[in-house]
Amino acid sequence: MVMQRVSLLTIGAYNLPVLRSFYQKLGWEETEFSSDSYAAFKTAGVILTLFPVEELAKDAGIEISQSKEGFRGVTFAINLDTPEQVDATIEEVRSIGARILREPSDAFWGGRTAYFADPENNLWEIAWNPSAEFDERGAMISF
Structure with missing residues (x-):
């Protein structure tokens, strides 16, 4: 059986300095492992990393x-x-230059949702789900 755990997500960056700067502008905290060739950001649930797409x-x-x-x-x-x-x-x-793909609106499933793209067209949903449950760190554990 494969352990049911997502611990790290990596986005292949076409221009790592630009993409890293965008996530820094979000106010996200980087780990001590971040450098000019690899960026790692702490989130409530996983570590989000940026790595040159070629590598x-x-x-x-x-x-x-x-x-x-x-x-x-x-x-x-x-x-x-x-x-x-x-x-x-x-x-x-929007204020840091993200491209808004879908303005905030009520979702058919009872929540509220919106979408934006980072500088390399990685898509992010911003959502509120009325039935979502989070642990003490802010990681979603149920919805």
Whole structure:
């Protein structure tokens, strides 16, 4: 059985300094392992890392097959405690230059949601789910 745990997510960066700067502007704390060639940010649930896409592909033993322009079929989510935080968070990411893909709106499933793209078109959902449960660190444990 494979342990049911996601501990680290890595985004292959086409321009690591630009992408790292964006996440720094979000106010996210980096780990002591961050450098000019690898960035690691602490989050409530996992460590989010940025690594040059060429190096990531080399490490995995694959060829790079997608550009940063197209949808990669993956989204990340930041789930919040109140519906008002969705609107406030979108305004915050807008102020640092994120491209807003979907303005905050009530979702068909009863929550509130919005989407933005980072400088390399990685998609982030900002959401409030009325049934979400978080542990003491702020990691989502149920919804």
